[in-house]
Amino acid sequence: MEDSVLTNGKTILETRALVAGFDGKDIVKSVSLAVPEGRITAVMGPSGCGKTTFMRCINRMHELAANAQVSGEVLLDGEDVYRINPILLRRRIGMVFQRPNPFPTMSIYENVVAGYNLNGARMSRVERDRIVEETLRRVTLWDEVKDALYRRGTFLSGGQQQRLCIARALAMKPEILLLDEPTSALDPKATAAIEELVVSLKGVVTIIQVTHNIPQAARISDYTAFIHLGELVEFGPTKTLFTVPKDKRTEEYLSGKFG
Amino acid sequence: MADTHNGAIGAASTRVRKMDAAVTARLRGDTAFRVLMLALSFIAIVPLALILVYIVVRGASSINWAFLTQLPKPMGEAGGGISNAIVGTVILIVIASVISIPLGILAGIFLSERSQSRLGTVARLSVETLMGIPSIVIGIVAYTWIVKPMGHFSSLSGGVALAMIMLPVITLATEETLLLIPMTLREAALALGVSYPRMITRVILPSGMSGILTGVLLAVARGAGETAPLLFTAFGSPFMAANIFKPMESLPHTIFYYATSPYPEWQALAWGASFVLLVLVLALNVITKLVTSRWKIQF
Numbered sequence: 194m195e196d197s198v199l200t201n202g203k204t205i206l207e208t209r210a211l212v213a214g215f216d217g218k219d220i221v222k223s224v225s226l227a228v229p230e231g232r233i234t235a236v237m238g239p240s241g242c243g244k245t246t247f248m249r250c251i252n253r254m255h256e257l258a259a260n261a262q263v264s265g266e267v268l269l270d271g272e273d274v275y276r277i278n279p280i281l282l283r284r285r286i287g288m289v290f291q292r293p294n295p296f297p298t299m300s301i302y303e304n305v306v307a308g309y310n311l312n313g314a315r316m317s318r319v320e321r322d323r324i325v326e327e328t329l330r331r332v333t334l335w336d337e338v339k340d341a342l343y344r345r346g347t348f349l350s351g352g353q354q355q356r357l358c359i360a361r362a363l364a365m366k367p368e369i370l371l372l373d374e375p376t377s378a379l380d381p382k383a384t385a386a387i388e389e390l391v392v393s394l395k396g397v398v399t400i401i402q403v404t405h406n407i408p409q410a411a412r413i414s415d416y417t418a419f420i421h422l423g424e425l426v427e428f429g430p431t432k433t434l435f436t437v438p439k440d441k442r443t444e445e446y447l448s449g450k451f452g
Numbered sequence: 453m454a455d456t457h458n459g460a461i462g463a464a465s466t467r468v469r470k471m472d473a474a475v476t477a478r479l480r481g482d483t484a485f486r487v488l489m490l491a492l493s494f495i496a497i498v499p500l501a502l503i504l505v506y507i508v509v510r511g512a513s514s515i516n517w518a519f520l521t522q523l524p525k526p527m528g529e530a531g532g533g534i535s536n537a538i539v540g541t542v543i544l545i546v547i548a549s550v551i552s553i554p555l556g557i558l559a560g561i562f563l564s565e566r567s568q569s570r571l572g573t574v575a576r577l578s579v580e581t582l583m584g585i586p587s588i589v590i591g592i593v594a595y596t597w598i599v600k601p602m603g604h605f606s607s608l609s610g611g612v613a614l615a616m617i618m619l620p621v622i623t624l625a626t627e628e629t630l631l632l633i634p635m636t637l638r639e640a641a642l643a644l645g646v647s648y649p650r651m652i653t654r655v656i657l658p659s660g661m662s663g664i665l666t667g668v669l670l671a672v673a674r675g676a677g678e679t680a681p682l683l684f685t686a687f688g689s690p691f692m693a694a695n696i697f698k699p700m701e702s703l704p705h706t707i708f709y710y711a712t713s714p715y716p717e718w719q720a721l722a723w724g725a726s727f728v729l730l731v732l733v734l735a736l737n738v739i740t741k742l743v744t745s746r747w748k749i750q751f
Contacts, residue, residue: 254643259568284645294636297749298658308644311654358640365644 205230205399206251206369211265213243213250215258220246222423223265228369228416233391233400235414235431237407239451243423244403248371251401252286253279269368284308287362287398288371292378293354295346295361302342304357305329308365324364331397332360332390352383356390363398370394372402376409388413407447411435419443504730511727514720520728524690530717534725536692537706540607541676541732543694544686544702547611548675552618553668559619560626560664561652567627576627583620590616591681599685607693607700610686617678618671625667629660665743673736677729679704703729 206228214220220243228234236244249255250263253274267274274282295304305325309316316324325342329335334356338349346357355375362370372391376384392413394400404410410417411431418428419440427434427443438444445451518533525532559575566572594613599605633656641651657664682688687699688709703725710722 252643254639257639257642280645280647282645283643288639288643290636290639290643292636294634294640296637296640296655296659298655298661307641308646311641311644311646311650313650361640361644 202229202232204228205270206401207266207268208247208251209266209268211247211250211263211267213246213255213261213263213265215262216260217262220423221250221420224420224423224425226418226425226428228399228401230399231396232415233395233402233413234416234418235410236401236403236418236420237410238405238420239446240405242420244405244420245373247420248373248401248403251369252283252288252371254283254288284312284365285367286369286371287365287367289355289358289362289373289375291374293351293358295349295354295357297345297347299346300343301329301338301346301349301357304346305360305364307361328360328364331363331394332356333386333393334360350383352379352386355379355383355387359387359390363394367398369399369401372400374403374405376404376406384409419446421446507723507726507730510720511723511725511730514724515727519721519724523692524721526690527715532721534701534703534706534721534728536689537701537703537725538728539692539694540686540689540700541703541729543696543700544607544610544614544682545672545676547608547696548614548618549668549672551612551615552622552671555615556619556622556667556671557626557664559623560667561630561657563623563627564630565652567631579620579623582616583624586680587613587617587678588680588683591684594681595684602697605685605687605699606697607686608696609684610682610700610702611696613681613685614675614678617681618675621671621674622664622667625670626660626664629663629667630656632663633659659749662744662746662748666740669736669740669743673733673740676736677704677733679708683708703732 204227208224208226211221211224212219222243224247236248238244246255251267251274255261255263256279263275269277269282269285295301296307299307302325303310305328306316306321309321309324326335326339329338334353337353338357341348346354349357355378359370359372359375375391376387379387388409391400391402395415402410402414414431416429417431417434419426419434419442421442427438427440429439434443435447438447518531520533520538521535522531522533523536524534559579563572563576563579567576591613594609594616598609598612602609637655637659638651641655642648646655682702682705686702686705688705689699689701693700706725707722707729710718710725713719713722
């Protein structure tokens with residue numbers, strides 16, 4: 194399944210026989226996947242198929258639950274992430290969640306540099322200002338908030354909040370950005386803005402986006418992985434997977450027979 | 453044909469009339485319920501209003517600059533103030549706060565973070581039990597712990613007794629506040645590579661600050677008004693005392709002491725002291741309300 198032929202670029206992240214779940218029950222069942230660098234990879238599947246659990250194994254958020262278990266390998270640049278300190282790992286792999294979650298006690302400005310501030314990084318004011326402006330421009334939020342940088346981030350609209358959360362993750366200059374259904378709580382207009390933003394980040398950062406929205410996967414991703422009942426059914430370039438799926442289950446899912 | 457048609461209309465209009473009657477009855481019931489609710493709410497306010505009016509009427513006349521700044525005069529001499537009791541209450545509250553606020557907040561954090569652990573279960577049970585222990589019993593405990601070994605009454609022992617009263621209030625307020633903070637906020641911090649202690653101190657605690665402060669201020673208000681535990685501990689003293697190893701006067705004790713005396717002048721002083729204590733506690737409650745609305749965090 195994880196043919197390097199498919200990805201013909203450098204693989205930045207690879208999972209090998211990844212099994213994960215809660216209370217001894219496996220939700221992700223032996224998923225092996227190679228994620229190409231600098232591209233957008235969509236992880237798609239019906240609700241409850243394990244796609245979010247799969248993604249949370251990558252930055253080791255899964256193991257935060259007391260009843261979680263995980264086995265198999267996740268390699269970041271060939272290095273096993275389960276041998277990296279999770280705190281350091283998460284600075285290299287950013288994450289954006291389903292619901293926008295800016296820090297409610299912080300201003301927009303502080304939210305962008307929260308990763309630095311909370312980790313006690315020493316930085317000059319000038320450098321902070323530069324990161325804030327650069328990152329907010331990157332997520333196309335600068336023009337909307339440049340006069341309100343010191344207002345609370347929670348005053349923004351849902352779509353703006355989500356772009357702020359993407360900025361917060363990007364400010365850390367991560368190698369990989371994990372997006373967990375980032376548009377599921379947003380209206381169509383805000384969704385379109387996020388999709389456009391995600392596409393514009395291609396080449397800047399490797400993106401893995403979980404979605405149960407089939408057209409969205411088709412619109413934004415270069416590669417698509419289809420997960421069903423915890424198993425990786427099919428993985429390949431999005432165009433190929435959507436036009437000539439190899440597996441019958443993929444074909445059925447794409448034509449709306451389940452999910 | 454025409455007959456059945458008219459009959460159908462007749463039946464329909466009867467039904468409509470019946471529904472109208474039902475709606476009218478329901479609206480009447482609605483009004484009755486609203487009146488009842490207003491009446492009961494009013495009755496709930498009456499005791500507090502009566503206490504306030506009574507204390508203000510009896511106590512306010514004693515209040516003047518001398519009353520607030522002078523020491524009590526010996527029996528038989530006119531005048532005298534309660535400055536030692538005001539200072540004493542402040543010192544007692546400071547001692548109690550220094551002990552109970554850090555302990556209470558840390559315990560509250562622990563309870564909200566590790567509620568399922570065995571220690572968490574035991575700790576919560578203990579705190580809830582402590583909440584229900586009569587304050588006079590806490591006074592006896594502080595007496596056996598501190599007054600007995602030291603051989604004399606002291607404000608330190610009074611502070612410890614008040615701390616035991618304040619501790620569960622702060623702990624439970626902290627726990628309840630932190631449990632309401634959405635999981636997504638912790639995840640946001642952890643996903644940025646923030647360590648667990650920093651997440652707690654820099655993200656979770658600031659987000660719950662208004663609730664924690666509310667708990668602290670309510671605990672202080674509660675501690676400021678306690679009399680029973682102070683009878684065995686800080687005891688009381690007619691002098692201005694700053695030594696925490698010596699007996700110390702407090703407002704509740706002043707009230708107790710003067711109010712139970714047979715002299716009308718002393719009873720007037722007790723009303724004055726009640727007024728001061730009431731203003732203090734009310735002020736704390738008002739500040740609490742202001743703090744909660746000002747620091748309200750929108751998630």
